[in-house]
Amino acid sequence: MNELIRDVCYLAAAASFILALKWLSAVPTARRGVLIGVAGMVLAVSGTLIQKEIVEYKWIVIAFVLGTVVGVPLANIPMTAVPQRTALSHAFGALAAALVGTAEYYLKATKFTHFELSALALEVVLGFLTFTASLMAFGKLQELIPTRPITYKNQNIVNLGVLAAAIICSVLLVLDPTKSYLFPIIAGLALTFGVMLIVPIGGADMPTVISLLNSYAGLAASAMGFVLDNKLLIIAGALDGASGLILSIIMCKAMNRSFTNVLFGAFGQVQTASSGEVEQRTVRSATAEEAASFLEAASSVMVIPGYGMAVAQAQHKVRELFDVLQKKGVEMRFAIHPVAGRMPGHMNVLLAEADIPYDKLLEMEDANSDLPQVDVALVIGANDVTNPAARHDKNSPIYGMPIIDVDKARTVMVIKRSMNPGFAGVENELYFEPQTLMLFGDAKSFVSDLVKELSGGGGH
Amino acid sequence: MNELIRDVCYLAAAASFILALKWLSAVPTARRGVLIGVAGMVLAVSGTLIQKEIVEYKWIVIAFVLGTVVGVPLANIPMTAVPQRTALSHAFGALAAALVGTAEYYLKATKFTHFELSALALEVVLGFLTFTASLMAFGKLQELIPTRPITYKNQNIVNLGVLAAAIICSVLLVLDPTKSYLFPIIAGLALTFGVMLIVPIGGADMPTVISLLNSYAGLAASAMGFVLDNKLLIIAGALDGASGLILSIIMCKAMNRSFTNVLFGAFGQVQTASSGEVEQRTVRSATAEEAASFLEAASSVMVIPGYGMAVAQAQHKVRELFDVLQKKGVEMRFAIHPVAGRMPGHMNVLLAEADIPYDKLLEMEDANSDLPQVDVALVIGANDVTNPAARHDKNSPIYGMPIIDVDKARTVMVIKRSMNPGFAGVENELYFEPQTLMLFGDAKSFVSDLVKELSGGGGH
């Protein structure tokens, strides 16, 4: 009887998760998606708790309380910290899968079939490597450890060697499950490989990696499902695996990098900018006062936010700018590049946090078709996603990456702190165009100066 | 070993069918969809043929040959006969499912579990009722039997009684599988119910019914999958079931009828037109020559094809009209109502058959936003889908059905044979509008007259 209830709960939970993702696909239904996702999880947990094999609730309750106590603050971090939070929680998810796999092995190693043992080995290897890799990614994003890529000779060969060793040990274990001394070796190799995988990758490349790690964590859960003969785990894991994979593919496409290039560790290679001609070019810079007068005179303004806006936490000031311009009858919209910032959709959440209506956020294609009619394009802390070299300079490392064509606007203003390049490490020729004005300063304080100028001007 | 190969074949076949439907969703990939569908079927059949239980190939080969000999001509019918062909093939599909279920019952009635027997009963009931219902639908569409709905008092109660009797017998059989005398009764009741279901439905309502029958045939195959523990059958059946259901929902929506209304047999009730005011109104009619001069003078023409074009097989003449107008620099496009004709997508295939480029076919919404800029709206054998009463006359049986707003065009010309109403049986007030010209005649011969006038005129 309990089994039947559990089976029904699990079936309903699987359906709920599918609906959750389906409803998340558009803003009007998205919240409903989260609620049904919660319902699915409640069903899954309840269905498990009522099983008669569960004889001891003490530790479960303690773990629930502990998890909630840690989980709630982790949900209330500032939006700019979302990338590192995601990395951290992948680490937790992968750890859970790895530990369950470990315990299952020691409980009934010899009772598994070859197929089940292979799934278990996959679960443990993926779990442990995702655990340390996610922790490393977290460390780099939170800048607890140096973010710059650390490379040495033959790194790829050494890394693949470690992975191969883990796989060979797994195969041996599957063939002879009693060789339990192999298990700690496999776990150790997987943990090591996780660290080594991230060492050569720069902090800025983390988002693609995190997304892949999401995929791995999902696959580990799916593998657990094969071990425990649990369809819910298989389904939920497969959904996650697909999600992570798709997001990383999207990111790769938006950066015009091949997926294999990312998969095989070529990321992290420091891309040296082709600085052949060291020709001295001039840039025009402007003060907040001058910039404000441009904005005031414009009838339409397109803001291109980037990583700098996130770092400076400037989104709330940008919202003030939006309000003050709106009062003056200037239309301000936002052009969102798919990989602006450091994770997919990064800019959208930040701007939504600052209460910017989401119908003012344009996707890249729409923004590009409007830009030639825009008076002022205001770039706030974005760099690579505006670099026209991507369109024509075949030698540029970002050649072929789709960009926001800010240079088509009548006037371009760029808020950043210096002439330093962005993530890709290449100079941005946009800054030398005749219609470009550089507004040097921290994004937050510069935008707040603009707001002051504009409201001051409005008060006259 | 053979089992493993079969399992792999089935898994691949299931994946192929899914991809087939996915690729069918857009024209550029649609043909690839059919090919992978064929591949899936070949895989499924091969995987079955290599099983060691198959000891006798003679009958299988004979059946293959017979099936091919009948199947090929059935694929080469004129496009106008597609609705009846579809009905006929639903009958074949349902028959196959019902016969397999019958044979399985007599082979091992007592070896099934309750669940399997229930699935078997469902398969047989759905199979047999879909079989006769589809044959009836075929007969009505092919006009072998009278197409008009035949109704009598308490019809719904009688019908439901037959269905209930079939269900009760099935329950008894599931509870005691040895009562094999019940089986022929169930089959008989299901066969009868299939006939009775269609008797009260008019020929014109057949498409919705056919689509539902498609859904039933799919569900019967899925039920067979539960009986035979065959996942491929479950998946393919579920895909079909979903497809039929969705298409009938789409048709219901486009006719503004509730789905429950269709499901519970309210269709077929003869809709008596509200002929309260028998006011004598005048219509303007015109000859082919006059109509041709209007077309020649226009710069844009929108053709609204309907059931009449299909009946008259006028699509090739329409294509000639298209060519001759194009030569004269007149743009001719087509506005396709979702339920124009007698099955979903009917007009699209007909026009495609006549080599009209599919980018000239507009969906209803797009056509409606363009119509106010159109010089001549040429209605060819369409009626209900152009009736403005749907927009404002709350008493009209078609009130609320989305229509093509032909009355917004500068001039409207309507080719039909008489002032008779169309499928819904209501008068079309469009014909009394001042900008409307009636072109009385058979669609094919009138269009061919138009072509003659226009090419004659071009030769002057």
Add this chain to the structure above:
Amino acid sequence: MDPAHQGSSIVLLLYIFMLAAFIGFEVIRRVSPLLHTPLMSLTNAISAIAVVGAIGLAGKAETTFSTILGTVAVTASMINIVGGYLITYRMLRMFKKKEQIKK
């Protein structure tokens, strides 16, 4: 065939049905109205998958009755397979863009 195993097997089949039905709805909702008629004939061909069960009957040669029923069922399914795929392909060949027709 102990009941526990039967139970779990039914659940598994229900999972498969649920997932497949969901895929069906998602995929078919997105089929362009332009292609609804080919869609009907393609699903028609696919539903002839009942052939798999029919071949089993016709080939196992258990009783004359089951062999006859199986043979009829294989024939009926084969008509749908051959007819369904051919007519779908034939319809799709008709859909051409302007440029393709010019050629």
Add this chain to the structure above:
Amino acid sequence: MDPAHQGSSIVLLLYIFMLAAFIGFEVIRRVSPLLHTPLMSLTNAISAIAVVGAIGLAGKAETTFSTILGTVAVTASMINIVGGYLITYRMLRMFKKKEQIKK
């Protein structure tokens, strides 16, 4: 656990995996880029479904070792469940249309 049954069971699980992965790809490909960050946190919460396996370990109390590992795993999953759903909901609450903000 006769091999035949094992075999069939594996195939069933593979079917489920295939169908679920297909659904995942279809559904997630259609998520608006606007919502990619909430998507990441929602899938994160869903992947905490490993809790189902972890509860089994922590509650069966078979060995001290397995209970400890199970408890840690339940805690880790619970962090993700609570944190993941809450932050997703929090993010989504931020997305407002113009009219909604005015109110």
